[in-house]
Amino acid sequence: MNAKITGAQAMVRALELEKIETVFGYPGAAICPFYDALLDSDLHHVLTRNEQGAAHAASGYARASGKTGVCIATSGPGATNLITGIATAYMDSIPLIAITGQVASDLIGSDSFQEVDITGATSPFTKHNYLVKSAYDLPRVFREAFYLAASGRPGPVLIDVPVDVQAQLLVFNYPETITLPGYKPNRMISETEKEKLYELLRQSQRPVICAGGGIISGHASESLIKLLSRHPMPVITTMMGIGSVPCDHPLYLGTMGSHGTFAANFALHHADLVILAGARVGNRAMGSAAEIARKAKIVHIDIDPAEIGKNIKAHLPVLSDARLALDAITAFNLKMDISQWLDQIESLRERQHNWPPEPVYKNSIYPPLLLRRLGEKAGPEAIITTEVGQNQIWAANHYPIRKPRTFISSGGMGTMGYGLPAALGVKCACPDKTVIAVSGDGSLQMSLQEMGTIKQQKLPVKILLLNNNRLGMVHEIQSLKYNRRYSQVFLEENPDFQQLAAAYGFDHAFLSDNKQIDPALDRMLESGKPYLLECRIDPHEPTLYPLRKE
Amino acid sequence: MNQYHLSVLVNNHPGLLSKVSGLFSRRNFNIESLAVGIAEKPGCSRMTIVVNGDEAVVDQVCKQLDKLIDVIEIEVLSDQDSIQRELLLVKMDASPENRSEIIQIAEIFRAHIVDVSHHRLTLEITGQADKIKAFLDMLEPFGIRQIIRTGLIAMSRS
Ligand SMILES: Cc1ncc(C[n+]2csc(CCOP(=O)(O)OP(=O)(O)O)c2C)c(N)n1
Ligand SMILES: [Mg+2]
Numbered sequence: 001m002n003a004k005i006t007g008a009q010a011m012v013r014a015l016e017l018e019k020i021e022t023v024f025g026y027p028g029a030a031i032c033p034f035y036d037a038l039l040d041s042d043l044h045h046v047l048t049r050n051e052q053g054a055a056h057a058a059s060g061y062a063r064a065s066g067k068t069g070v071c072i073a074t075s076g077p078g079a080t081n082l083i084t085g086i087a088t089a090y091m092d093s094i095p096l097i098a099i100t101g102q103v104a105s106d107l108i109g110s111d112s113f114q115e116v117d118i119t120g121a122t123s124p125f126t127k128h129n130y131l132v133k134s135a136y137d138l139p140r141v142f143r144e145a146f147y148l149a150a151s152g153r154p155g156p157v158l159i160d161v162p163v164d165v166q167a168q169l170l171v172f173n174y175p176e177t178i179t180l181p182g183y184k185p186n187r188m189i190s191e192t193e194k195e196k197l198y199e200l201l202r203q204s205q206r207p208v209i210c211a212g213g214g215i216i217s218g219h220a221s222e223s224l225i226k227l228l229s230r231h232p233m234p235v236i237t238t239m240m241g242i243g244s245v246p247c248d249h250p251l252y253l254g255t256m257g258s259h260g261t262f263a264a265n266f267a268l269h270h271a272d273l274v275i276l277a278g279a280r281v282g283n284r285a286m287g288s289a290a291e292i293a294r295k296a297k298i299v300h301i302d303i304d305p306a307e308i309g310k311n312i313k314a315h316l317p318v319l320s321d322a323r324l325a326l327d328a329i330t331a332f333n334l335k336m337d338i339s340q341w342l343d344q345i346e347s348l349r350e351r352q353h354n355w356p357p358e359p360v361y362k363n364s365i366y367p368p369l370l371l372r373r374l375g376e377k378a379g380p381e382a383i384i385t386t387e388v389g390q391n392q393i394w395a396a397n398h399y400p401i402r403k404p405r406t407f408i409s410s411g412g413m414g415t416m417g418y419g420l421p422a423a424l425g426v427k428c429a430c431p432d433k434t435v436i437a438v439s440g441d442g443s444l445q446m447s448l449q450e451m452g453t454i455k456q457q458k459l460p461v462k463i464l465l466l467n468n469n470r471l472g473m474v475h476e477i478q479s480l481k482y483n484r485r486y487s488q489v490f491l492e493e494n495p496d497f498q499q500l501a502a503a504y505g506f507d508h509a510f511l512s513d514n515k516q517i518d519p520a521l522d523r524m525l526e527s528g529k530p531y532l533l534e535c536r537i538d539p540h541e542p543t544l545y546p547l548r549k550e
Numbered sequence: 551m552n553q554y555h556l557s558v559l560v561n562n563h564p565g566l567l568s569k570v571s572g573l574f575s576r577r578n579f580n581i582e583s584l585a586v587g588i589a590e591k592p593g594c595s596r597m598t599i600v601v602n603g604d605e606a607v608v609d610q611v612c613k614q615l616d617k618l619i620d621v622i623e624i625e626v627l628s629d630q631d632s633i634q635r636e637l638l639l640v641k642m643d644a645s646p647e648n649r650s651e652i653i654q655i656a657e658i659f660r661a662h663i664v665d666v667s668h669h670r671l672t673l674e675i676t677g678q679a680d681k682i683k684a685f686l687d688m689l690e691p692f693g694i695r696q697i698i699r700t701g702l703i704a705m706s707r708s
Contacts, residue, residue: 124576304617
């Protein structure tokens with residue numbers, strides 16, 4: 001039983017013991033021993049077309065499944081190509097393991113071929129990282145890395161393994177216990193915090209709950225919905241929190257922030273008690289944090305102590321797993337009289353409800369209508385990913401999202417090129433679900449090559465391309481804030497996406513007539529193949545629409 | 551702005567120092583000094599970090615440091631209940647005329663003479679920041695060639 005195996009075999013075995021089924025990666029010389037050992041395993045490896053795609057795919061996989069995603073790259077350029085994906089995962093607290101090959105131990109530090117200090121480079125945006133100097137450390141390092149990535153506030157962990165360490169022999173013992181004396185991931189609301197929270201709620205006349213990504217990563221969505229039925233109060237989300245309550249929930253007002261809904265921002269600015277739950281209050285979500293904290297009492301529930309008090313002053317910090325804290329509120333025996341507040345909010349919601357109005361134009365697609373119809377047709381189980389730009393805002397505001405983990409978007413980093421590889425990862429995690437990548441013409445071309453991966457893996461991923469032949473979001477900013485001085489936002493020589501889709505073996509169609517939205521979506525959703533539906537969007541279509549007049 | 555002394559117990563991993571210093575520069579925290587040495591626990595080191603800032607800043611510094619997996623324990627030490635020391639070496643221009651005067655000052659401050667040559671005198675002193683400052687002020691007129699300080703180390707009394 002104590003026969004020796006190689007470091008590479010130990011890495012593969014550790015992945016198997018962590019119950020990993022699918023990994024995403026790209027080989028090279030410094031990771032060859034690992035790829036050789038992979039041949040003797042049942043692990044499914046997806047060969048992406050760029051390492052960044054592997055990291056994003058692993059992130060999509062993690063977000064859809066709730067499991068930890070794994071990506072693999074060689075040393076030097078392979079490792080640096082992962083960086084954008086790792087940072088994107090870090091900003092959105094996604095559990096991810098990145099495994100990189102490294103040059104041989106005795107060459108480290110000599111600027112040898114394809115050497116890069118990837119642990120140094122990624123330390124600002126990994127939860128932790130390791131440079132493994134002896135194969136004997138591999139079992140412990142893998143065990144710790146998987147534990148760290150998924151526990152507490154999740155995040156990416158990188159493991160850098162020199163090529164000679166992958167070849168070194170060891171006796172493999174996967175540790176049962178983990179010793180990390182400096183790491184305290186489990187947090188639970190205390191009795192004093194409960195008492196203070198109860199008092200604040202009792203006194204509040206205008207409470208609002210702000211749900212962030214922590215509700216989704218902390219599996220707290222059900223708890224939140226229970227709380228709302230026990231103690232009805234308005235609820236809003238950050239972009240990362242979308243899906244934590246169904247979009248048609250009677251108390252849900254939409255997303256807050258610069259591109260959020262009027263009702264959500266109104267509630268935030270007129271509340272006397274704001275309960276932030278698993279939201280880190282980024283500047284996009286809450287630009288005027290200081291002002292809000294002046295007007296309302298702030299309760300900040302977070303599992304990461306460093307988030308509490310960082311961007312907004314909390315009157316009551318609650319260091320806790322979100323689920324435990326929300327369940328504690330639900331259990332309160334509380335009589336709140338907030339009917340006036342609820343009425344006020346309801347009237348705003350009504351005005352927002354039948355909005356936006358039906359489109360008038362002829363030769364381009366009205367994005368809100370397109371996304372609403374898509375959601376209605378695809379159903380509550382479908383999962384969408386987005387790119388960044390106007391397409392992301394339209395999807396976030398108009399696609400009806402009814403479940404956690406069905407809206408997958410780069411929130412913290414806003415990484416263009418995320419959506420397509422993320423959709424590929426989502427489809428690997430949930431092969432039976434409809435997976436749609438809502439895309440922009442700029443963003444799609446940042447990860448276009450992953451269409452090849454999708455084809456090779458025979459994954460019927462759908463791409464809904466909103467083509468406005470430009471970097472629409474930047475165009476909109478230049479139109480509003482730079483006096484229509486448009487600088488470097490036109491993508492006039494865009495390829496013919498129809499031919500491109502055909503070249504990659506995708507089914508495809510073009511849509512420019514709003515009357516054809518339904519049949520076009522039906523054809524896309526019914527196709528059992530990868531599919532690209534290109535929609536012509538007016539270049540001046542805004543992301544922010546005025547409130548419906550009464 | 552105040553000065554805070556943090557005593558930080560860490561796993562003695564290569565690369566940790568760069569993680570700690572990277573954290574400070576990345577988050578815009580101001581380090582006054584950082585001293586590190588082996589601790590009583592095998593495999594561990596203890597750092598004394600002196601930071602400038604207000605209470606909110608120091609709170610964030612501690613929380614962000616605590617997120618580093620290799621940071622085991624952080625203590626914020628106050629002036630009253632901690633012992634603080636720093637070691638200074640100072641190399642002086644010392645001519646035959648002023649040498650005895652410098653030695654006198656050294657005696658008053660309980661500094662040690664650690665090296666001597668025809669034109670140089672090297673002194674060593676340990677103490678708190680104000681004592682070291684006073685000592686340097688006294689030496690200044692004689693011509694200081696070079697100084698080196700360890701940075702403050704601090705330990706709680708209890
Ligand atoms: C990697 C990266 N580079 C640049 C940006 C800045 N940026 C934000 S939105 C945007 C335009 C996106 O264009 P497109 O994908 O066509 O989407 P649209 O806004 O037109 O829907 C740009 C350049 C970014 N978010 N990510
Ligand atoms: Mg565009």
